[in-house]
Amino acid sequence: DQQVKQNSPSLSVQEGRISILNCDYTNSMFDYFLWYKKYPAEGPTFLISISSIKDKNEDGRFTVFLNKSAKHLSLHIVPSQPGDSAVYFCAAKFSGNNRLAFGKGNQVVVIP
């Protein structure tokens, strides 16, 4: 039962352009949403998160947008850099519960 879904498993983008990653979820009780970045042979690294009471959170080149009515969030990376080439996982959790529900991930390739 996939509660967090990431479609379009791979994305190629030119350096300097915007990368947009999408994530849909099914459980309206999720309170927090997180994005993780993962390089091959390494563990996931926390990138940015957003609370369900907000619709936008920005940290440097990374911005996450949340549309609760659509149960949809997106991660924008601008400008994209070659070091951003990685797999990006969307995750969600309930307040008071430490379990994270992950999507399958999106491979991003930034072309120099």
Add this chain to the structure above:
Amino acid sequence: NAGVMQNPRHLVRRRGQEARLRCSPMKGHSHVYWYRQLPEEGLKFMVYLQKENIIDESGMPKERFSAEFPKEGPSILRIQQVVRGDSAAYFCASSPRRQESNYGYTFGSGTRLTVV
């Protein structure tokens, strides 16, 4: 200040053998989480432990899998009588306390288990 340490990085076991995966949390962290990533899949929650306590094991398969986090030493994820379907990357994460906020916890680099 070392991060979450997992060992071994790679583990090969024959079907029917036991696999023991170790995780040392970050210094000062008393909460440990285990996740499994099957090929082409996202990470799936397995178990959440504090020192000497299993808090949530709702993601653990009912048989052959067990986890512990003793008062001294690393957390251990133990898989008995491994089968080919157990081949996966197993990630451990730790946090200093129950994560009430929206901060992600810190993952280790994982143990890649291959069952032959």
